Amino acid sequence: MLSIHNLHAGIEGKKILNGIDLEVKPGEVHAIMGPNGSGKSTLANVLAGRADYEVSHGTAEFQGKNLLELSPEKRAGEGLFLAFQYPVEIPGLNTINFIKTAVNEIRKYRGQDPLDAVAFLKLMKEKMALMNIEQSLLARSLNEGFSGGEKKRNEVFQMAMLEPKLAILDETDSGLDIDAIRIVSNGVNKLRNKENAVLVVTHYQRLLDYIVPDFVHVLYNGRIVKSGSKELARELEERGYDFIKHETSEVETV
């Protein structure tokens, strides 16, 4: 589904990713972990196509297409979704209208007819029940005055509405208490199936107690220096990132 080879990227002339290799198949959950500044968020943003980042080398294929050639909205159309670390506020823009526009723009990209008001509402009610989200939240302006937890729930609700093939969760746990993490994780787990994949970007292991990964990758200095099973995450939690820093010279990948 997603295959990244020797990806180098940076921002404003500063190199951040120094050769990433990653293979994600349908049905899999991958976790990208690493200390601050290791390039986790850069990887998420580069995959989503944020213009500030420049790719200097390497390839990224998504669903058989050259991901790096596509505009951000086309990547979304192809089924790539980024749950933002800091979802932006857009005052006055009704959340439901925003989601409806997004759903129909993506349908248009795929050559499908737009959903009419009735069909959209039906889909929305269905996903609201699944995600346990209240309409009162969606009736407000997009993310405006939302608490941290509400913003992240709104991200996962949008994910449910857009049904992406690949969802990238960028530090979705940051700033959330344990109850909020549980709610958000439950939402993500309900959306998992054989066809889609999830890339969880996180600093801490605790999110992975709820969204259990098939693979864990450790990012350090812009490279994946260690890959393993979910046990690797626990090891990192116990020993901290320092042991990775010591090992980097000896071990590249496992």
Add this chain to the structure above:
Amino acid sequence: MKSEIFPVKSQDSGNGLSTIEKTVFSDYKYGFVTDIEADEAPMGLSEEVVRFISAKKREPEWMLEWRLKAYRHWLTMKEPGWANIRYPRINYQDIIFYSAPKQKINPKNLDEIDPELKKTFEKLGISLDEQKRLSGVAVDAVIDSVSIGTSFKSQLAELGIIFCSMSEAIREHPDLVKEYLSSVVPLTDNYFAALNSAVFSDGSFCYIPKGVRCPMELSTYFRINAENTGQFERTLIIAEAGSYVSYLEGCTAPMRDEHQLHAAVVELVALENAEIKYSTVQNWYPGDKQGKGGVYNFVTKRGICKGDHAKISWTQVETGSAITWKYPSVILKGDHSTGEFYSVAVTNNYQQADTGTKMMHLGKNTKSRIVSKGISAGFSNNSYRGLVHVSRNAKNARNFSQCDSLLLGDKCGAHTFPYIEVRNNSAVVEHEATTSKIGEDQIFYCNQRGIATETAVALIINGFAKEVMNHLPMEFAIEAQKLLAVSLEGSVG
């Protein structure tokens, strides 16, 4: 209280806004010219021209005297220079002050209107055909200087409502005109109002009798067509005690390289318990992306809440014109009267807008509310200028003002000039102002959800302007939303 000035100039933050940049040509789809023969006054302005116009309109002597008085006063006045706008001196001798499409004057019914003219309005999406109007909006269409037809007249007449061209009102309802014309905006009020009074050629007149709730939206559609002409229309709306009317005004002009002058005067009179809701969507030709051409829009709009519990509400969406100079105001004379001003002003390319309102609190327990949303893009300059005045006797006056500015790109300017004069201690006056930029991160967020940049910008600005748009009549609101998006097309990305 002292007036305060908060000029805000946009600054590039260096990183984020790199793609919010160059302004690309945005299509002005109303820029066509209709090939109609016109009956014109000689170029320039003189007493003869004023007499010519009055004679053309077959006006009574008192009207001519009124015009001449205005003209003579105008000669003694100076063009105001205090607004935050820059333009070359206007040569009033280079303007044609009267231009009428050559057709049978006074069509008895709409079938007699020149088909070319009708086609013009059809192209603009305005049908004068009553049968075709399903929406129930009565339209008065004014091209260049002359009203060419008013629809739904007879139905309105049954309720005693008068809705006709100003020329017709002067002939048919002289008493009303004499009583109210220039009662809100005096002949001597300002340079452009005096000019308008001397040379105005038509406009709409509307009278709602006591206790009548006008069952449909009344609407005037203004169009400048002929070359080198100015448009000077005059609108007068009188709402008798306990009546209600909602009035809409729309305007477009062809694309021309030279500037065109538009100096209108609108007067509203609301008597006891009456309510007037006046909505404008102003889309005069704004000039091209280099700032060539475009309409100079110098407009005086003022309403008076003459009776107790009267209410006047101005809503405007200003997207056109090279220069907008306009301050729809309310004189709150009656006790418990209410004035409202809701405005969205969009400037792009080299457009300049200096617009706002005046709320004059004279009566007791009067209330006013001001919501102004300025959107600037390209190299444009957008200023809010507003005065809240509470006089000595205006006990318990209340005002709330909110002025928000949104900047697209780093070469445009947004300014706020709120003036507050309070002469009564019981007044409560609140003012809030914000300035923000459309952020790269907002656009990227939308992009990531599959929404292309143009659509994203439209969503963001419509969100920004929503509070004002909500006050427009439904049918107009949808048009206005589209217009906002079109005006800013190509200004981002």
